[in-house]
Amino acid sequence: MSRLFGTDGVRGLANDLLTANMTLDLAQAAALVLGHGHAPEGRRPTAVVARDGRASGEFLSAAVSAGLAGSGVDVHDAGVLPTPALAYLVADLDADFGVMISASHNPAPDNGIKFLAHGGRKLPDRVEDEIQAVFEAGDFRRPTGAGVGRIHLLTDAEDRYVLHLVGAIPHRLEGLRVVLDCANGAASGVSPDAFRGAGADVHVIGAEPDGLNINDGCGSTHLEPLRRAVVELGADLGIAHDGDADRCLAVDASGREVDGDQIMAILALAMKDAGRLVDDTLVATVMSNLGLKLALREAGIELRETAVGDRYVLETMTEHGYNLGGEQSGHVIMSDYATTGDGLLTGLMLASRVAQTRAPLAELATVMTRLPQVLLNVRGVDRAAVGSNPGVQAAVAEVEQRLGETGRVLLRPSGTEPVVRVMVEAASEEVARAETEYLASVVERELALTV
Numbered sequence: 001m002s003r004l005f006g007t008d009g010v011r012g013l014a015n016d017l018l019t020a021n022m023t024l025d026l027a028q029a030a031a032l033v034l035g036h037g038h039a040p041e042g043r044r045p046t047a048v049v050a051r052d053g054r055a056s057g058e059f060l061s062a063a064v065s066a067g068l069a070g071s072g073v074d075v076h077d078a079g080v081l082p083t084p085a086l087a088y089l090v091a092d093l094d095a096d097f098g099v100m101i102s103a104s105h106n107p108a109p110d111n112g113i114k115f116l117a118h119g120g121r122k123l124p125d126r127v128e129d130e131i132q133a134v135f136e137a138g139d140f141r142r143p144t145g146a147g148v149g150r151i152h153l154l155t156d157a158e159d160r161y162v163l164h165l166v167g168a169i170p171h172r173l174e175g176l177r178v179v180l181d182c183a184n185g186a187a188s189g190v191s192p193d194a195f196r197g198a199g200a201d202v203h204v205i206g207a208e209p210d211g212l213n214i215n216d217g218c219g220s221t222h223l224e225p226l227r228r229a230v231v232e233l234g235a236d237l238g239i240a241h242d243g244d245a246d247r248c249l250a251v252d253a254s255g256r257e258v259d260g261d262q263i264m265a266i267l268a269l270a271m272k273d274a275g276r277l278v279d280d281t282l283v284a285t286v287m288s289n290l291g292l293k294l295a296l297r298e299a300g301i302e303l304r305e306t307a308v309g310d311r312y313v314l315e316t317m318t319e320h321g322y323n324l325g326g327e328q329s330g331h332v333i334m335s336d337y338a339t340t341g342d343g344l345l346t347g348l349m350l351a352s353r354v355a356q357t358r359a360p361l362a363e364l365a366t367v368m369t370r371l372p373q374v375l376l377n378v379r380g381v382d383r384a385a386v387g388s389n390p391g392v393q394a395a396v397a398e399v400e401q402r403l404g405e406t407g408r409v410l411l412r413p414s415g416t417e418p419v420v421r422v423m424v425e426a427a428s429e430e431v432a433r434a435e436t437e438y439l440a441s442v443v444e445r446e447l448a449l450t451v
Contacts, residue, residue, distance in 0.1 A: 001136055005128040007309050007415040009114025011103050014056030018111055020063040027067025027099065028142075029135035030115050033127065034097035035073045036141060038118055044149060045096040050078040050086040050157075052102035052186040052244045055211030056111045060101045064113070068099070069149035071141050078157035080209075082186040082245030084342035085161040087120035091339060092160060094118075102186065102244040105221050108212045120339040122311045158190050166197045168337045169348050170274070171356035173200035177235040178351055181226040182207040183219025185243035191344050195239075198348055205229050215242065220249045220330055220343075227255035237354060237361045239347035246310075247330035248343035250350055252362040260330040261292040263350055265368045267332070268301055268324055270353045276323070276336070277301070283316050283325030285309070290408050290425050295368035309415065310341050371407065372429040374436040378420045381447035383413035386420055391446040392439075399424065399435045407432065409439065420447070 004010055010026065012018050035045030047068050051057035057080075065075045073096075078089060083100050090098035098116035106112075115131070117123055123131075134140070178200045182188040188207040195202045205225055206218035218225055220240040230238040230251050237258075238251040250258040258266075264282060271277035281302045284292065293303045304322070306312040310331040317325045317335055326332035331341035338345055354361050386392060392411065399409050407426035414421055422440045426432035 003129075004132045004135070005125075007311070008104065009100075009112050011106065011110060011112030013109055014054070014060065014111040018056070018060060018113070020059055023060050023063040023113065024067040025138070025140070026113060026131070026135055027064045028071045028140040029131045030097065030099065031068050031071035031073045032134050032141055033131045034115060034117060035068070035071070038096045044072060044074050046074045046076065046093070048076045048078055048086055048089045048093060048095045048098045048154065050081040050083075050098070050100055052082075052214065053080045053184075053188070053209045053211065054103070054108050054111055054214055057101045060111055060113070064099050064101065065151050069151050071149070072143040072147050073149040075149060075151045076154040077151060078154045080186055080189070081157055081161070082190065082344065083114075084246055084338055084340055084344065085157065085190065087116055087338065087340045088161055088164055089154070089157060090116050090118070090120040092164075100244065104244050104246065105215055105219070105242040108214050108216065116340075122314065122340060158193070161190060162194045162197055164337075165194045165344055165348055168345060169198055169352040171352045173198045173351050173355050176237070176351055176355050177201040177203070177233065179203045179205065179226060179229045179233060179235045179238040180207070181205050181218055181229075181238065181240040182245075183215050183241050183243050184209040184213045185215065185219065185241065185245060187241040187245035187344060191241060191245065191347075194344055194348060195351070198352075200351065203229065203233055203235065219243065220247055223249065223251060223257055227251050231255045237351060239351070241343045245343040246341040248332065248346040248350075249330045250347070250361065252365065253360055254362060256362065258361060258365045259370070260326055260328045260332060261289045261370065262365045262368055263330070263346060264324070264326050264332060265292055265295050266353055266364045267334070267349055268296065269299055269367060271324060272299065272301060278321055278323045281322050283313050283322050285313060285327050286410055287423070288328050289368075289370050289373055291368045291370045299367075308412065314340070371425045371427065372432045373423065373425045374429070374432040375421060375423045376436050376440045377414070377417070378422060378440050378443045379418065380449055381420055381443055382449055383418070383420055385447050386411050386413055386443070389446050392443055395439055395442040399439060403435070409435070411439065411443065
């Protein structure tokens with residue numbers, strides 16, 4: 001069997017790949033590896049389970065809870081909550097592990113399952129592989145009688161998380177008008193409560209989940225409704241979440257996007273000014289805009305680059321003790337307060353910086369200048385040969401020579417789709433597009449799959 005886990009758990013079409021039976025078995029495998037493998041002898045393991053509000057999350061959550069309890073794990077059912085809220089609760093309750101049922105920014109028919117280890121951290125590949133091995137072998141633990149787990153509703157889950165968020169911000173938000181787009185997802189209830197608890201005047205859109213409308217024309221993947229609302233209401237800024245609220249993008253008072261790179265730059269400077277940025281270092285992936293590196297260099301902040309994926313950002317942060325990192329897509333990890341990307345915490349911290357400085361978000365965002373960036377996906381090619389094909393490598397060297405220090409090239413196989421991603425940054429949109437199209441044509445020619 002091929003690897004079951006992708007870059008963010010197991011994800012697919014609900015009731016196709018992710019059936020109730022498959023989900024139950026996967027939960028039983030996780031119970032053995034994460035629960036009984038962590039809890040001391042004589043204590044029943046505990047797990048926290050949450051979901052993002054998709055219709056399929058109801059039966060998948062039931063299957064997960066059944067699989068865990070049937071394997072002797074006590075379950076705290078937190079209901080509909082963001083992924084970062086689950087991570088916080090796993091740590092706060094000292095649970096052995098957590099299970100999130102979500103497909104993040106994917107459309108409603110999809111769903112996914114991701115596991116969090118003790119402390120609320122994402123699993124390394126080797127632990128996911130161990131879970132898959134147990135899942136494939138079907139060698140589960142099934143206690144009887146008093147040995148089965150119990151399922152409890154965690155009725156104060158949202159309140160615990162909101163108190164944590166509001167207590168983390170350095171400056172309250174009184175006087176700020178903020179528009180929130182909750183993507184009809186897991187943040188629909190908790191994000192407005194958190195921003196109001198922090199003192200903001202809050203207007204909410206995309207907060208009427210019906211199980212089928214998550215990410216549908218709203219949220220961080222569709223910013224136009226947020227842009228309109230911010231301008232029409234005369235708000236100071238807008239915050240957009242995705243379905244499970246582990247990311248955040250923003251728009252300024254004029255409706256212009258402030259992406260993850262700009263958010264990280266703003267927060268990095270704020271933390272450096274406060275003497276709280278460990279080793280004056282920010283961790284980001286190779287997909288971050290070159291403009292971020294140039295801005296940080298100007299501010300005396302080092303940029304450490306990782307492979308694409310917030311898990312790799314977190315690994316580098318953990319290894320070296322850094323406390324700020326993230327991705328251009330809006331996954332921002334502030335490890336003084338969270339173990340994973342937290343869109344609500346990020347949005348609150350950004351708004352807090354606006355309130356503290358009394359500067360418009362548009363002004364704060366000028367800390368970095370985004371170089372034009374063009375990304376093309378090439379399908380039907382041999383992804384594994386990207387780094388070794390002589391023709392492709394020669395073309396990359398040719399483009400890099402033309403760009404010099406005014407741009408950069410990135411070719412990589414996608415970890416989530418059957419494509420090769422070709423990205424070029426340059427001083428102008430015209431140059432970036434021309435060079436990207438040239439490299440994409442070379443990749444298509446050199447790496448074409450033979451029938």
